[in-house]
Amino acid sequence: MTVSNGRQFLSIPGPTNVPDKVLQAMNRPAIDLYSGDMLGITASLLADLPKLFRTAGRCYIYAANGHGGWEGAFTNVLSRGDHVLILESGRFAIGWGEMAKLMGAEIEVLAQSGRKAVDPAAVEARLKADTKHTIKAVFVVQIDTATGVVNDLPAIRKAIDAAGHPALFMVDTVASLGTMPFEMDVWGIDVAMCGSQKGLMTPPGLAFVAAGPRAHDAHKTAGLRTFYWDWTFRDGPEHYQKYCGTPPEHLLFALRAAMDMLFAEGLENAFRRHALLAEATRRAVAKWAEGQVLAFNIIDPAQRADSVTNVLTNGVDPQIILDYCREKCGVVLGVGIGNLTGKAFRIAHMGHTNAPMVLGTLAAVEMSLKALKIPHGAGGVEAAIEYLASEVVA
Numbered sequence: 514m515t516v517s518n519g520r521q522f523l524s525i526p527g528p529t530n531v532p533d534k535v536l537q538a539m540n541r542p543a544i545d546l547y548s549g550d551m552l553g554i555t556a557s558l559l560a561d562l563p564k565l566f567r568t569a570g571r572c573y574i575y576a577a578n579g580h581g582g583w584e585g586a587f588t589n590v591l592s593r594g595d596h597v598l599i600l601e602s603g604r605f606a607i608g609w610g611e612m613a614k615l616m617g618a619e620i621e622v623l624a625q626s627g628r629k630a631v632d633p634a635a636v637e638a639r640l641k642a643d644t645k646h647t648i649k650a651v652f653v654v655q656i657d658t659a660t661g662v663v664n665d666l667p668a669i670r671k672a673i674d675a676a677g678h679p680a681l682f683m684v685d686t687v688a689s690l691g692t693m694p695f696e697m698d699v700w701g702i703d704v705a706m707c708g709s710q711k712g713l714m715t716p717p718g719l720a721f722v723a724a725g726p727r728a729h730d731a732h733k734t735a736g737l738r739t740f741y742w743d744w745t746f747r748d749g750p751e752h753y754q755k756y757c758g759t760p761p762e763h764l765l766f767a768l769r770a771a772m773d774m775l776f777a778e779g780l781e782n783a784f785r786r787h788a789l790l791a792e793a794t795r796r797a798v799a800k801w802a803e804g805q806v807l808a809f810n811i812i813d814p815a816q817r818a819d820s821v822t823n824v825l826t827n828g829v830d831p832q833i834i835l836d837y838c839r840e841k842c843g844v845v846l847g848v849g850i851g852n853l854t855g856k857a858f859r860i861a862h863m864g865h866t867n868a869p870m871v872l873g874t875l876a877a878v879e880m881s882l883k884a885l886k887i888p889h890g891a892g893g894v895e896a897a898i899e900y901l902a903s904e905v906v907a
Contacts, residue, residue, distance in 0.1 A: 589743065
């Protein structure tokens with residue numbers, strides 16, 4: 514017997530739920546790419562994307578996933594043989610660096626535990642040791658969904674400045690843009706990239722890169738530039754140059770609708786909504802952890818992300834929880850990835866999500882723990898409700 518009939522709850526950290534308004538925006542014929550509405554949509558998106566990144570710099574739109582956004586970021590500012598410092602806090606900064614390595618960069622990983630954020634002091638020490646300034650760029654993610662950590666970008670910027678180092682500061686915001694504050698210019702970030710499929714509530718297939726003045730200076734002599742990703746070509750006057758060919762029209766229709774929804778809610782309100790739902794999730798996990806089986810992957814509560822929570826299962830195969838939630842309840846949780854493969858599951862609470870969706874997901878998890886007789890503290894869902902009720906007042 515199952516109780517899974519009905520709309521499936523997608524609680525994975527990307528792709529996230531796509532709002533009905535966004536799906537409806539895609540339900541239209543293709544249009545002329547040389548005139549009319551398409552020109553207006555492109556102009557509006559290129560004007561509004563910097564508002565999300567909080568930058569006066571230029572933004573570029575690619576028909577690509579997040580990995581394409583990585584390539585669009587570093588090929589425009591690096592040359593073959595450039596030394597790049599990768600700040601490890603999970604799988605994704607490492608992956609970004611591995612891609613740069615395949616393109617000819619030399620990468621160095623500032624390694625650390627997968628259970629905490631990047632240590633700014635370690636960054637400062639490494640950059641101070643680079644007296645010849647051979648390191649040309651520093652790669653980091655704001656939120657790494659593989660571990661569930663959030664990195665302190667202003668502190669990392671201060672570390673770079675304290676070292677007196679000229680390296681470009683490059684940030685992956687795929688799991689953070691639209692879910693928490695990001696201040697590209699205020700925090701001194703030179704290049705930032707994102708994908709459409711998480712906090713921006715749009716189907717996978719679009720990537721964005723934002724570039725500041727120092728990035729554009731580096732671009733002038735970058736040796737890894739390729740035609741498709743090239744900022745200079747995309748800054749050209751013709752509409753097709755903005756996409757290096759045919760624009761991904763229906764994804765752009767979707768993005769326009771999603772951004773309109775986000776602006777209508779208000780970015781600060783969206784950040785607060787994510788923070789509330791994340792903390793409600795953490796209250797539930799903290800209760801379950803009293804059974805000495807489940808635990809938070811990220812040890813320091815201040816370093817836990819507001820878009821995804823990673824839950825260790827400490828000797829219990831997480832697949833049985835995943836299978837029960839999917840097959841019996843119609844709730845799809847995220848699997849553990851990277852070093853947490855087979856050791857954890859992930860609960861996403863980002864993008865187009867609300868209290869009933871998160872509480873329903875938490876209820877399915879707690880139901881699975883009881884049904885599978887996995888030791889856990891009782892009252893996780895109740896703790897989440899109590900927290901939200903105390904914060905979301907009449």
